[in-house]
Amino acid sequence: MERTLAWDGAAVVAVDQCALPHERTVLRLTTPDEVIDAIKRLAIRGAPAIGVAGALAVALSAQLSDGDDQAVREDADRIANARPTAVNLSWAVRRVLTKLPGGARAVLDEALAMLEEDEQTNRAMAARAADAVLGLTGRRPLRIMTHCNTGSLATVAIGTALGGIKELAERGLVAEVLAGETRPLLQGARLTAWELTQAGIPFRLCVDSAGPAAIAAGLVDVVMVGADRITANGDVANKVGTYSLAVAAARSGIPFVVVAPESTVDESISDGSQIVIEQRHAEEVTAFGGHQVALPDTPVFNPAFDVTPNDLVTAIVTEQRVWPQRPAGHLAEVARGLYQR
Numbered sequence: 001m002e003r004t005l006a007w008d009g010a011a012v013v014a015v016d017q018c019a020l021p022h023e024r025t026v027l028r029l030t031t032p033d034e035v036i037d038a039i040k041r042l043a044i045r046g047a048p049a050i051g052v053a054g055a056l057a058v059a060l061s062a063q064l065s066d067g068d069d070q071a072v073r074e075d076a077d078r079i080a081n082a083r084p085t086a087v088n089l090s091w092a093v094r095r096v097l098t099k100l101p102g103g104a105r106a107v108l109d110e111a112l113a114m115l116e117e118d119e120q121t122n123r124a125m126a127a128r129a130a131d132a133v134l135g136l137t138g139r140r141p142l143r144i145m146t147h148c149n150t151g152s153l154a155t156v157a158i159g160t161a162l163g164g165i166k167e168l169a170e171r172g173l174v175a176e177v178l179a180g181e182t183r184p185l186l187q188g189a190r191l192t193a194w195e196l197t198q199a200g201i202p203f204r205l206c207v208d209s210a211g212p213a214a215i216a217a218g219l220v221d222v223v224m225v226g227a228d229r230i231t232a233n234g235d236v237a238n239k240v241g242t243y244s245l246a247v248a249a250a251r252s253g254i255p256f257v258v259v260a261p262e263s264t265v266d267e268s269i270s271d272g273s274q275i276v277i278e279q280r281h282a283e284e285v286t287a288f289g290g291h292q293v294a295l296p297d298t299p300v301f302n303p304a305f306d307v308t309p310n311d312l313v314t315a316i317v318t319e320q321r322v323w324p325q326r327p328a329g330h331l332a333e334v335a336r337g338l339y340q341r
């Protein structure tokens with residue numbers, strides 16, 4: 001299957017992102033709980049992908065519930081809360097639930113429409129992101145820093161930031177991508193490196209702490225990342241490690257561009273301080289590749305995401321707009337401000 005997610009008539013079919021890059025296997029999920037489990041253990045991950053998977057899980061629930069709408073609503077609550085930070089999940093669940101009065105077929109039709117829309121949205125976003133980045137940068141071909149995985153695997157197809165990078169590469173404008181490995185679950189090393197290899201785009205993988213240093217050393221022209229939730233004022237929650245890249249980009253005066261669909265924008269929250277940041281298991285940090293590296297009872301701080309304040313963001317690109325566009329000279333002002341602090 002080409003897409004990361006599909007519906008086979010009775011089940012959600014998903015590329016198993018825990019098995020990549022060594023094996024490309026697919027999961028066939030026939031109950032809402034199987035989908036919830038896949039989302040929680042990151043077999044399905046990335047904000048748009050978990051949104052569409054959540055919508056399909058509600059459709060599964062509606063099919064299995066035999067007209068018991070209360071049971072579907074209870075499942076929908078559990079699905080929406082499988083992971084707290086990416087707003088796409090609760091947004092998608094709410095959207096399909098509006099069709100529940102029309103019956104299971106209406107819920108499924110809406111979920112399938114979202115599956116199709118995601119690919120179209122990403123195609124539009126990729127073109128707009130490529131144009132926006134070209135407008136913000138001078139050097140050709142570009143050296144691009146990215147973080148986590150924002151490609152086909154994080155969506156139904158194509159991707160968000162990595163979709164924009166693929167579009168730039170198709171235009172012959174990418175010299176190199178620097179991909180952060182993305183500790184602790186290595187979405188960069190396992191998934192982005194795999195996608196860049198498949199696409200034939202030149203890249204190097206680096207440890208997360210090398211990213212800001214590469215920017216400071218002048219090795220990067222633009223940072224392109226995705227988002228899990230963007231608040232009304234333009235603050236951006238994304239994979240932990242994003243904030244330090246934004247600080248480094250501002251300090252060096254290079255653009256920091258966020259690429260995300262409109263469904264990631266949460267107008268109900270005024271700023272990033274109100275975003276719930278998912279805290280994950282200690283073992284993700286104390287062990288590496290199945291080997292215990294720290295003592296098992298070591299206390300751990302393991303937030304899955306961080307928040308980048310809007311003044312460090314040069315532009316947010318969605319399928320509909322480029323927002324906010326900072327005035328010329330903004331980057332230099334930000335860099336000066338950081339330098340003086």
Ligand code: MRU
Pocket residue numbers: 042045046047048086147148149150151154155159160161187225226227228238239240304
């Ligand atoms: O924990 P993950 O792997 O689901 O985190 C994903 C990210 O942080 C991505 O950058 C984000 O969802 C945007 S992907 C299109």
